[in-house]
Amino acid sequence: MELKKYNLFFLYQETFALTKRLFIQLKRRPSTLLAGILQPIIWLFLFGALFSKAPEGFLPGVDSYGNFLGAGLIVFTAFSGALNSGLPLMFDREFGFLNRLLVAPLTSRLSIVLSAFFYITILSFVQSIVIMIVSYVLGYGWPNLYGLGIVFTTLILLVLFVTSISLCLAFILPGHIELIALIFVINLPLLFASTALAPISFMPNWLGWLASLNPLTFAIEPIRTAYTQTMDLELVALHAPYGDLTCKTCISILFYLTVISLIIIRPLLNRKLT
Amino acid sequence: MSYIQVKEISKSYSDIQALKGLSMEIPAGTLFGILGPNGAGKSTLIKILATLIEPDSGEISINNINLIKNSRQIRELIGYVAQDVALDKILTGRELLDFQSDLYHINKNKKIERIETLINQLEMNDWIDRKCGTYSGGMKRRIDLAAGLLHLPKVLILDEPTVGLDIESRNIIWQLLKDLRNDGMTVLLSSHYLDEIDKLADRLIIIDHGRVIAKGTPAQLKNKLGGDRITLKVREFSNQAESEKICEILSSIDGISQIIINKAQGYSINFVADKQKDLLPKLKVELAFSNFEIFSLAQSQPSLDDVYLQATGKTLLDAEISMAGKRDLKKESKQSMR
The missing domain is CATH 3.40.50.300 (P-loop containing nucleotide triphosphate hydrolases)
Structure with a gap:
């Protein structure tokens, strides 16, 4: 019992130290944080303006395009941050810093993974809150307390799902060039093949299918619904070609995807970290 | 233990x-x-x-x-x-x-x-x-x-x-x-x-x-190497045949042991000379008898490099130089990455 208590404290000590290191890096090199905030805000202004004169009722269930876009940009920001989460680990691998962690008697090397999750989750939350505030100032609304709960739950699931994939890639790929190239290839196509910028009803059939199978869509739609003020988990959030999905179903799918990805990457992380 | x-x-x-x-x-x-x-x-x-x-x-x-x-x-x-x-x-x-x-x-x-x-x-x-x-x-x-x-x-x-x-x-x-x-x-x-x-x-x-x-x-x-270490050259850059011949001559001299040819150093001959015996005059005579002259002769206390030389036939420096061209450091770095 005493040993378990110590192990838990040691796990906390390790995870805290590893997370603190990532935040010190962020503090001294804040460009990642700033770029992660600025990019979606610029998109919000530009895309919001692009369709500002669209006819009323142009988009189902929202007053303006900016209102529609907000959820997509929140998810895209969290997604991009999580997708990049493997980069620090990749640099640690390449420069040998990972060896410093691996020769230490860590209670569990899970702390290396946990620290990446904590870091990206907190970073995504900060970036999302800034985007939400800017959206609010621009008149695109603010979710109620229940809606906020949905927004952050969805973001945590998305970050866990994408971060686990990114960490996995950081161990599989030979170097940071390959990882950056892959991130570059995945990032924007996944955004465009989701409901971040347009509803499925605007898309050709094939793209509609792609978007309705895209994990980003399962995160975007509950957050979009959270902005309607009539938040109900049983509300239909997504009119997919294969049928209507409620908020609860979307979040459940995201949850299962996260669990499956964690189960899949576990053997790889075990092999690489033991 | x-x-x-x-x-x-x-x-x-x-x-x-x-x-x-x-x-x-x-x-x-x-x-x-x-x-x-x-x-x-x-x-x-x-x-x-x-x-x-x-x-x-x-x-x-x-x-x-x-x-x-x-x-x-x-x-x-x-x-x-x-x-x-x-x-x-x-x-x-x-x-x-x-x-x-x-x-x-x-x-x-x-x-x-x-x-x-x-x-x-x-x-x-x-x-x-x-x-x-x-x-x-x-x-x-x-x-x-x-x-x-x-x-x-x-x-x-x-x-x-x-x-x-x-x-x-x-x-x-x-x-x-x-x-x-x-x-x-x-x-x-x-x-x-x-x-x-x-x-x-x-x-x-x-x-x-x-x-x-x-x-x-x-x-x-x-100490296992015995006496002083001698490095002998009969010309600046010798060859295998000549070095082998000199080895034969040296092995016939009492008090000389552990003779090796150091190919990387221009086929110089490296051997251990018994401290008790004054070998240099005898060495000169034996070499002259076979029409060889001493080009250079260096004497030193045995070092760890001599231990390495004795075991491998090359100095540590030569081994480094020979390995330098063979190693793919980029590949080794990738292999050592977790």
């Missing part, structure tokens, strides 16, 4: 066999040297002992704890200083040591005390609060060494700790290693610098192509 026991370990990287059934025993409180040219398998051996990679076969124990089965327990016992110093450029030296202390679960009060002690011991006061990215090679090595010593390990494992260092940093590190050994710590040091191992190590092994080719104390190994 040895503190560290390594039995018949082998390790291969795809097509390269880095270690071939290597065995060694290290008593507690020893400063133990692993000498060999680059590419001999030193770093692989060190990484296995530091639990970074597993051997393909063989057994290793430290303090009777099986290294492969109980690697976490072993990590509590060891401190590791890598060949390539990997520091986080963004952190200051003090932050790095603080970070490392948490990874070793050192409590807050002890952590502050240990960090201060090591800062003073390794003379890092002037620059410890600067970012690691601004450090020189010597500073990086010192901070890395401090990080390896934070948790007061029973065994300190160092992979080529003084490569490329200035004299001041090297002397500080040498003195610290001696002090640690005197305090009872077992220090394991790999190097391809002969003088480093000669001056520091209580015992050593010399490895070549993944095998132990000699072991003992520096004095034992040098």
Whole structure:
């Protein structure tokens, strides 16, 4: 019992130290944080303006395009941050810093993974809150307390799902060039093949299918619904070609995807970290 | 009873066999040297002992704890200083040591005390609060060494700790290693610098192509060679046939032993001359009889390089040069990545 208590404290000590290191890096090199905030805000202004004169009722269930876009940009920001989460680990691998962690008697090397999750989750939350505030100032609304709960739950699931994939890639790929190239290839196509910028009803059939199978869509739609003020988990959030999905179903799918990805990457992380 | 026991370990990287059934025993409180040219398998051996990679076969124990089965327990016992110093450029030296202390679960009060002690011991006061990215090679090595010593390990494992260092940093590190050994710590040091191992190590092994080719104390190994080491040349650049002929002549002279041809040094002849006998006049006569003249003759006390030369037929420097062209450092770096 005493040993378990110590192990838990040691796990906390390790995870805290590893997370603190990532935040010190962020503090001294804040460009990642700033770029992660600025990019979606610029998109919000530009895309919001692009369709500002669209006819009323142009988009189902929202007053303006900016209102529609907000959820997509929140998810895209969290997604991009999580997708990049493997980069620090990749640099640690390449420069040998990972060896410093691996020769230490860590209670569990899970702390290396946990620290990446904590870091990206907190970073995504900060970036999302800034985007939400800017959206609010621009008149695109603010979710109620229940809606906020949905927004952050969805973001945590998305970050866990994408971060686990990114960490996995950081161990599989030979170097940071390959990882950056892959991130570059995945990032924007996944955004465009989701409901971040347009509803499925605007898309050709094939793209509609792609978007309705895209994990980003399962995160975007509950957050979009959270902005309607009539938040109900049983509300239909997504009119997919294969049928209507409620908020609860979307979040459940995201949850299962996260669990499956964690189960899949576990053997790889075990092999690489033991 | 040895503190560290390594039995018949082998390790291969795809097509390269880095270690071939290597065995060694290290008593507690020893400063133990692993000498060999680059590419001999030193770093692989060190990484296995530091639990970074597993051997393909063989057994290793430290303090009777099986290294492969109980690697976490072993990590509590060891401190590791890598060949390539990997520091986080963004952190200051003090932050790095603080970070490392948490990874070793050192409590807050002890952590502050240990960090201060090591800062003073390794003379890092002037620059410890600067970012690691601004450090020189010597500073990086010192901070890395401090990080390896934070948790007061029973065994300190160092992979080529003084490569490329200035004299001041090297002397500080040498003195610290001696002090640690005197305090009872077992220090394991790999190097391809002969003088480093000669001056520091209580015992050593010399490895070549993944095998132990000699072991003992520096004095034992040098004494085994017998008398003074002579290097003879009959012309600046000789050839195999000529050298073999000279070897024949030398082997007929009483008091000359351990004759080898050093191809890399222009087919010079290296041998041990018995101190008791005045061999030079006899040597001159015998060579002249076969129409050879002495071009150069150098006499020296036996060194560890001679031990290596005796075992492999080439000097450590020549072995380094010959390996330099064969090694694919980029490939090795990728192989060592987790």
